[in-house]
Amino acid sequence: MSESDQAKDKRAEDKPKTPAKTPAPAREPRPYINPYVGGVLLGVVLFLAFYITGNGLGASGAVAHVVASILGTVAPDHTDHVAYFAKLAGGHKSPLSDASVAMLVGTVVGGALSGLINRRFKVELRKGPHVTNALRLAMALLGGGIMGYGARLARGCTSGQALSGGAVLSVGSFAFMFAVFGGAYALAYFVRKLWL
Amino acid sequence: MAPYDFAGIAGTATYYLVFLLIGVGFGAALEASGFGDSRKLAAQFYFRDMTVLKVMFTGIIVAATLIFLSTSFGLLEFDRVWVNPTYLWPGIVGGLIMGVGFIVGGFCPGTSLVAASTLKIDGVFFVIGVGTGVWLFGESVGSFQDFFTSSFMGRFTVSDWLGIPTGVVLILLVLMALSMFFGGEIAERVFGKGERWGFSLVPSSKWKLGAAAVIVAASVVVAAKGQPTLSQRWARMAPQEEAKLTDRDVYVHPGEVADLMTNAGMGVGILDVRSEKDFNLFHLANAHRVDPADVASPDFLRAFKQAPEGTVFFLVSNGERDATAAYKTLRSAGMVNLYIVEGGINNWLDVFGIDPCVATPLPKGEGDPENLRYSFARAIGEKTASAHPGCPCKEVAVLCDSAPSELADGHEHAEGHEHAAKPAYTPKVKLQKKSKPHGGCG
Numbered sequence: 339m340s341e342s343d344q345a346k347d348k349r350a351e352d353k354p355k356t357p358a359k360t361p362a363p364a365r366e367p368r369p370y371i372n373p374y375v376g377g378v379l380l381g382v383v384l385f386l387a388f389y390i391t392g393n394g395l396g397a398s399g400a401v402a403h404v405v406a407s408i409l410g411t412v413a414p415d416h417t418d419h420v421a422y423f424a425k426l427a428g429g430h431k432s433p434l435s436d437a438s439v440a441m442l443v444g445t446v447v448g449g450a451l452s453g454l455i456n457r458r459f460k461v462e463l464r465k466g467p468h469v470t471n472a473l474r475l476a477m478a479l480l481g482g483g484i485m486g487y488g489a490r491l492a493r494g495c496t497s498g499q500a501l502s503g504g505a506v507l508s509v510g511s512f513a514f515m516f517a518v519f520g521g522a523y524a525l526a527y528f529v530r531k532l533w534l
Numbered sequence: 535m536a537p538y539d540f541a542g543i544a545g546t547a548t549y550y551l552v553f554l555l556i557g558v559g560f561g562a563a564l565e566a567s568g569f570g571d572s573r574k575l576a577a578q579f580y581f582r583d584m585t586v587l588k589v590m591f592t593g594i595i596v597a598a599t600l601i602f603l604s605t606s607f608g609l610l611e612f613d614r615v616w617v618n619p620t621y622l623w624p625g626i627v628g629g630l631i632m633g634v635g636f637i638v639g640g641f642c643p644g645t646s647l648v649a650a651s652t653l654k655i656d657g658v659f660f661v662i663g664v665g666t667g668v669w670l671f672g673e674s675v676g677s678f679q680d681f682f683t684s685s686f687m688g689r690f691t692v693s694d695w696l697g698i699p700t701g702v703v704l705i706l707l708v709l710m711a712l713s714m715f716f717g718g719e720i721a722e723r724v725f726g727k728g729e730r731w732g733f734s735l736v737p738s739s740k741w742k743l744g745a746a747a748v749i750v751a752a753s754v755v756v757a758a759k760g761q762p763t764l765s766q767r768w769a770r771m772a773p774q775e776e777a778k779l780t781d782r783d784v785y786v787h788p789g790e791v792a793d794l795m796t797n798a799g800m801g802v803g804i805l806d807v808r809s810e811k812d813f814n815l816f817h818l819a820n821a822h823r824v825d826p827a828d829v830a831s832p833d834f835l836r837a838f839k840q841a842p843e844g845t846v847f848f849l850v851s852n853g854e855r856d857a858t859a860a861y862k863t864l865r866s867a868g869m870v871n872l873y874i875v876e877g878g879i880n881n882w883l884d885v886f887g888i889d890p891c892v893a894t895p896l897p898k899g900e901g902d903p904e905n906l907r908y909s910f911a912r913a914i915g916e917k918t919a920s921a922h923p924g925c926p927c928k929e930v931a932v933l934c935d936s937a938p939s940e941l942a943d944g945h946e947h948a949e950g951h952e953h954a955a956k957p958a959y960t961p962k963v964k965l966q967k968k969s970k971p972h973g974g975c976g
């Protein structure tokens with residue numbers, strides 16, 4: 339995106355989904371908004387979340403509720419015996435009636451809406467240029483598994499810990515944030531074939 | 535004052551709807567910024583496209599500035615805002631693991647949801663992976679529970695850590711973010727477009743420069759204005775709080791306090807603001823003594839805020855005056871579930887009695903109501919049934935020759951004592967939950 343586009347997007351802050359200078363052909367996806375404008379939108383949403391509810395944003399906690407729900411249906415006895423899940427889904431407690439799950443549903447709806455409006459709502463597989471589809475999907479599954487495990491250990495994901503905790507200046511959240519980026523940058527060179 | 539207790543005001547359905555709408559905004563902001571594309575996210579780690587850094591840190595500084603502007607001007611009560619508690623080492627190790635997952639899988643949990651919501655197959659696989667990882671964590675956390683709960687520092691902000699005002703931390707954070715944007719754009723030109731190293735201090739866009747000036751100015755306003763002091767906060771909440779004191783809503787009958795102390799389902803903290811001498815003579819079971827001058831100290835407030843959810847605190851002095859003063863301070867500091875023992879220790883002893891060989895009552899209505907109106911023959915502390923009425927479970931000192939059978943064995947005590955009948959009272963304690971501590975991610 340050129341500098342003039344960015345300037346234009348800044349001016350159009352109240353309707354940031356305005357397409358760039360030259361309107362894209364009908365079927366082409368629209369370009370992404372200027373990252374700083376996106377950041378301002380994200381910051382305002384995060385502020386509203388704190389202002390209205392006293393809580394930040396997040397995703398991985400809700401995933402834990404969904405996992406507990408699935409587990410509770412498939413193997414209720416087992417669920418009651420694993421402390422971590424019993425807390426979420428033990429006995430007659432419904433793990434899905436939680437505000438974080440409502441936010442998860444909202445996140446999916448919001449993503450889909452933005453995708454529809456900007457013509458990015460279609461079945462696709464995004465991967466590096468030298469990677470087969472099977473490898474990309476295997477890596478997505480593996481990376482997701484590692485991410486999910488780490489997110490529960492760190493008590494939050496990039497949004498719940500780094501973003502939300504960072505905005506209220508939590509020491510642990512900043513330490514966490516630098517650890518995430520540190521881990522990714524440290525390994526990036528060794529897995530460059532996946533992306534470059 | 536914000537934040538609002540939606541679940542209490544408008545019911546659970548509205549509460550969930552609010553979270554759902556916030557989620558819609560979150561998902562839309564992520565998708566519109568390009569976070570649904572794993573290639574764009576991964577490019578961050580090869581310095582080719584710094585979108586992740588720009589969006590995240592812009593989000594953080596914009597939200598932080600708005601939050602602390604609101605608290606500065608008394609629109610938002612920061613003590614009721616959820617701050618992720620710090621568990622330092624689990625956070626760092628978890629973060630490193632997540633960094634690995636990020637570069638291998640190309641997403642983080644939130645962005646994978648957004649990718650999946652626009653039908654990106656790799657996003658769907660990543661979400662399934664996250665679910666599996668969460669499941670494996672739940673199955674295995676039992677084996678390293680000690681590490682998982684280690685290095686707990688509670689609610690710990692950078693301002694607490696460095697001992698500098700919140701507004702100054704905010705300015706530093708904004709300046710750090712702006713420097714990172716500056717460096718990030720250089721990196722994008724070098725690694726993304728193959729341009730030569732080098733930078734120019736001439737602004738690339740006056741809009742960026744203007745936006746940066748606005749946010750720096752806003753953070754300076756926060757620092758200049760400062761966060762509200764306890765007395766300013768009390769002035770804001772005085773109308774409602776004074777009414778509660780006048781209506782005696784927060785003065786709880788000793789009978790109710792005693793019942794709650796024996797209620798296993800509820801945590802009870804007794805905060806005794808009397809002198810050390812009076813405290814040693816007699817105090818309620820498990821009471822903590824705190825000097826009235828220390829009630830407002832940051833260390834005390836921090837310890838207080840870290841009490842387990844669902845703990846009710848009772849302030850007690852000999853009368854009510856000193857406890858009420860401490861009540862105002864602690865309420866100004868944002869403490870919830872705080873009450874005062876009606877009539878103080880003097881009334882407590884009137885209601886539950888004490889063995890005459892330990893202490894005898896003095897005539898009422900004489901002297902300062904904050905004086906102990908019982909004459910103690912010796913210091914008994916809490917080693918008397920009067921310190922924990924209705925709970926024959928604690929050590930009771932044998933002191934009275936006249937009534938050894940009564941005092942030697944606490945189990946018989948309750949039946950034999952003239953004050954053993956439960957006093958009648960109107961319950962006043964209502965447990966208010968803190969803002970639900972999940973932040974969507976917990």
